[in-house]
Amino acid sequence: MISIKSKYDCCGCEACAQRCAHNAISMKRDKEGFLYPIIDPNKCTKCDICEKVCPVINQKLPSEPIKTYAAKNKDEIVRLQSSSGGIFTLLATKTINNGGVVFGAKFDEQWKVVHDYVETIEDLAKFRGSKYVQSRINDNYIKVEQFLKQGRQVLFSGTPCQIAGLKKYLIKEYKNLICVDIICHGVPSPMIWQKYKAQFELSYTSSISFRDKSNSWKTYEVVVSKDQKEVIRETVGQNVYMKIFLSDLCLRPSCAICPAKDGKSKSDITIADFWGIQYIHPEFDDDKGCNLVLINSEKGLNFFNKLECDKIESDFNTAIKYNPSYYKSVSEPKYRQYFFDNFDKYGFSIYNKIQKEQQPSLIRRIASRIKRMISE
Ligand SMILES: Cc1cc2nc3c(=O)[nH]c(=O)nc-3n(C[C@H](O)[C@H](O)[C@H](O)COP(=O)(O)OP(=O)(O)OC[C@H]3O[C@@H](n4cnc5c(N)ncnc54)[C@H](O)[C@@H]3O)c2cc1C
Ligand code: SF4
Ligand code: SF4
Ligand code: SF4
Numbered sequence: 001m002i003s004i005k006s007k008y009d010c011c012g013c014e015a016c017a018q019r020c021a022h023n024a025i026s027m028k029r030d031k032e033g034f035l036y037p038i039i040d041p042n043k044c045t046k047c048d049i050c051e052k053v054c055p056v057i058n059q060k061l062p063s064e065p066i067k068t069y070a071a072k073n074k075d076e077i078v079r080l081q082s083s084s085g086g087i088f089t090l091l092a093t094k095t096i097n098n099g100g101v102v103f104g105a106k107f108d109e110q111w112k113v114v115h116d117y118v119e120t121i122e123d124l125a126k127f128r129g130s131k132y133v134q135s136r137i138n139d140n141y142i143k144v145e146q147f148l149k150q151g152r153q154v155l156f157s158g159t160p161c162q163i164a165g166l167k168k169y170l171i172k173e174y175k176n177l178i179c180v181d182i183i184c185h186g187v188p189s190p191m192i193w194q195k196y197k198a199q200f201e202l203s204y205t206s207s208i209s210f211r212d213k214s215n216s217w218k219t220y221e222v223v224v225s226k227d228q229k230e231v232i233r234e235t236v237g238q239n240v241y242m243k244i245f246l247s248d249l250c251l252r253p254s255c256a257i258c259p260a261k262d263g264k265s266k267s268d269i270t271i272a273d274f275w276g277i278q279y280i281h282p283e284f285d286d287d288k289g290c291n292l293v294l295i296n297s298e299k300g301l302n303f304f305n306k307l308e309c310d311k312i313e314s315d316f317n318t319a320i321k322y323n324p325s326y327y328k329s330v331s332e333p334k335y336r337q338y339f340f341d342n343f344d345k346y347g348f349s350i351y352n353k354i355q356k357e358q359q360p361s362l363i364r365r366i367a368s369r370i371k372r373m374i375s376e
Pocket of ligand 4: 184185186187255256257260261
């Protein structure tokens, strides 16, 4: 049975909990706010199915995509609402037009990030845009399996580890399933997000965009609005939540040894920002958002080829030079433990405290200069 000896060895996909036929696994949050499985020994029959469906225990080998594209949605409004080029919406729209179901990450009524499914084009808006928080899978793999068995087409989108978890959970391949993952830098703690959003007293009339592109895609802004009035509009360099996210202080431990990057998720299509487009295909760049689209399977290629989008073929190795998160896990920062141990004491001002600690003090700098001079 699953036994989490190290927190690095669980990405929180919930495949084990959903597959256990004896309901012996519940997911519990740790002090950092991440979910881990807990086994009830009174219910467990030691069948070991949970180990067989775990994507961390059963990792696939890395692989390269069969085709690489730069691509954009032709609908300028949808592209503006999306984090990159709006290709997710095109893939999802095609699924719904085929009578299918689309799974993705949305904000719930309490502004927590959760996975869910939609069956109409209007409802797709819930999934649009990157939410920089770990999304809870809950029982959505069970729902995917039910739809697949009914013969419905299913598009499941998520992080590479959520795709890897779904594929292990399903045990067998389904022709009517399309898996779409994102290139994933890593996912922040839902607890830190809870504390950040608490300051805004959000309601159903609020909106949040981690990636507002109205001024620029490359230098996007975080925008929080209440009753259609902007409460904050901050660049990544100004927004403390984004600074903490991008300095890797609040990421899930497994993101430091990701089990599913580098083509290991076995998704059909990977979507991402086409960072570096201004150098690789300058004629295609308008700073309104462009996707890097990596096609990983023939099924993915057939699906993508039927989309009506602006696209050009590109070179995989050149493109991922500007997007190392494709294959490289984050390095855990020295102050990560300090961050979680002291967050309650300092709140979000802990970021500035850590920044100060990281800069060598004047005395330390002078001392090390003297040391260098003596040893020369
Ligand atoms: C946590 C996170 C880290 C990322 N890191 C990178 C990176 O390092 N490099 C890069 O190029 N791109 C990264 N992306 C992906 C990028 O931001 C866009 O989501 C992607 O390019 C798709 O853009 P789009 O315009 O096609 O669609 P959009 O409409 O912007 O994307 C929506 C898609 O993202 C999914 N999604 C949104 N939030 C989450 C979440 N919390 N968990 C799981 N799925 C989610 C939705 O289900 C949907 O499939 C990251 C996204 C997230 C959520
Ligand atoms: S060993 Fe079997 S019964 Fe026990 S927790 Fe795992 S799946 Fe459930
Ligand atoms: S990675 Fe997923 S399947 Fe493996 S232990 Fe964690 S939650 Fe369970
Ligand atoms: S970096 Fe890897 S482990 Fe972390 S959320 Fe992304 S896919 Fe999952």
